Amino acid sequence: MNKIELRKCGNSDLQLAVLGMGCWAFGGGNYWGEQNQNDVNDIVHAAVDYGINYFDTAEAYNDGRSESSLGQALKDLPRDKVVIGTKISPSNTEPLVLREHLEASLKRLETDYIDLYMVHWPITPHSIAHFTEKKICPDVREAFSALQNLRKEGKIRYIGVSNFAVSKMEEIKKFLPDICANELPYSLLTRAIEFHTIPFLKKNKIGIIGYMTLLQGLLADIYPSLDDVPVMQRRTRHFNSKKNKECRHGEAGAEEETTEALSAIREVMKKIGMNMPELAINWAVSNPAVSTALVGARSVQELKNNIKAVLNPRLDRQIMAELNNGTDKLLLKLGAGFDFYENSENDRTR
Numbered sequence: 001m002n003k004i005e006l007r008k009c010g011n012s013d014l015q016l017a018v019l020g021m022g023c024w025a026f027g028g029g030n031y032w033g034e035q036n037q038n039d040v041n042d043i044v045h046a047a048v049d050y051g052i053n054y055f056d057t058a059e060a061y062n063d064g065r066s067e068s069s070l071g072q073a074l075k076d077l078p079r080d081k082v083v084i085g086t087k088i089s090p091s092n093t094e095p096l097v098l099r100e101h102l103e104a105s106l107k108r109l110e111t112d113y114i115d116l117y118m119v120h121w122p123i124t125p126h127s128i129a130h131f132t133e134k135k136i137c138p139d140v141r142e143a144f145s146a147l148q149n150l151r152k153e154g155k156i157r158y159i160g161v162s163n164f165a166v167s168k169m170e171e172i173k174k175f176l177p178d179i180c181a182n183e184l185p186y187s188l189l190t191r192a193i194e195f196h197t198i199p200f201l202k203k204n205k206i207g208i209i210g211y212m213t214l215l216q217g218l219l220a221d222i223y224p225s226l227d228d229v230p231v232m233q234r235r236t237r238h239f240n241s242k243k244n245k246e247c248r249h250g251e252a253g254a255e256e257e258t259t260e261a262l263s264a265i266r267e268v269m270k271k272i273g274m275n276m277p278e279l280a281i282n283w284a285v286s287n288p289a290v291s292t293a294l295v296g297a298r299s300v301q302e303l304k305n306n307i308k309a310v311l312n313p314r315l316d317r318q319i320m321a322e323l324n325n326g327t328d329k330l331l332l333k334l335g336a337g338f339d340f341y342e343n344s345e346n347d348r349t350r
Helices: 037-050 061-074 095-109 140-152 166-173 197-203 215-220 255-272 276-285 300-311 317-334
Strands: 006-008 015-017 019-022 054-056 083-088 114-119 156-162 181-185 207-211 290-295
Touching: 006 290, 015 019, 015 290, 019 037, 019 300, 037 061, 037 300, 054 207, 061 083, 061 095, 083 095, 095 114, 095 140, 114 140, 114 181, 140 156, 140 166, 156 166, 156 207, 166 197, 181 197, 197 207, 215 255, 215 276, 255 276, 255 317, 276 290, 276 300, 276 317
Parallel strands: 019 054, 019 290, 054 083, 083 114, 114 156, 156 181, 181 207, 207 290
Antiparallel strands: 006 015
16 A cells, blocks of 8 residues: 655654645534544544544634544544644633643543644734634733643644744744744645745745645535535635625635636646546645645545545646646735635734
C-alpha cells in the first residue's frame, strides 16, 4: 500500500501528511447533516492505514460534537500515530476561560494533550461578534501567554492560528516567535492568500494548513450549476447575496467568473484525464508551501478517492500554469481578502 507524503509544518518538528482529514462534519449537525459514528470510525481507521496522520477539528464544529466523534474514532488507535489539531473560538481566549475550554476539548477528544491548538479567528471585537454577543474582547498578549503556559504544562505541543491576515500575524509574532501554523482557505477558487499571506508565512517559516480544498463541494463537481449548490454552501463571495438570504457579504458576487473558472478547470481535466476533485487536491498539494490540505469524507470510498489524488504524480509547471491562468480572473475579482463570507469592510481576518 502506497503511503502519503509527509511534510514538515513550518519550522516545527511536526510532520503532517500532505492530505489531512477535515472533521467538521463529524458528529452531525444542521450544516452538513447527519453523520453515522460507525462510518466515522471506519473513515478514521482507513485514513490512518493509508498514512493520513493529521485530523483537524474545532470546539465550534457542531457544538463540540465533531471533537467528541473524532475522540471516539481515535480511541482504539495508538496516540503517537495521529496528530490532532483543534481550534478555540476567539471569544474564549481570556486565560481562565481558555483553560476551561482546552480541558473540555481534551475531554471530548479523549486525550491528555493536543498536538496543535489554534485560535480560530483573530482576537478582535469584530471577529468575536461572529461567535457570541459578549462585548468583552480578551487581551491578545494575555491569551497567547496563557497558551504558552499550557504548552509548558504539556497540554499543548504546538500553538497555531487560523484565518489570521499578515497584520495579525505580525502582531502575535512579537510575543510568540515560534508560531507553528496558520490554517487558511486555499483552493483553485480561493487563492487570495497568494497575494500577501503565503509570502509572509514562507519568509517566517510558518506552516500552512489549507482548508476548503474542494470549496465545500463546489470543486467536487457534483452540482450541475451554481444554483444547485446547497444554500449553506452558497454563502461565500462567489455567489450573489441577493439570491440567498443566508449570505452576509451583501455583494453581487462573482458567479460569472466562478463559472468561467470551473469551465477552465474542466478543460484541463479532459487534457490530463483527472476528475475535478483529484485535480483540485493535486493542485493544492503541488504548492510546496502547503504543509497539508484538508479534505472531508463522508464514507471510506470518498476517502479513497481523495487519497488517489495525492498518490498521483504532482502536476507539472505547465498544467499548474494553465489552472492558474484559468482561475486568475476569479482571483482578481475576489481580491486579496480571504474572509470569503464577508465583504472587505467586515473582513474578520485583520
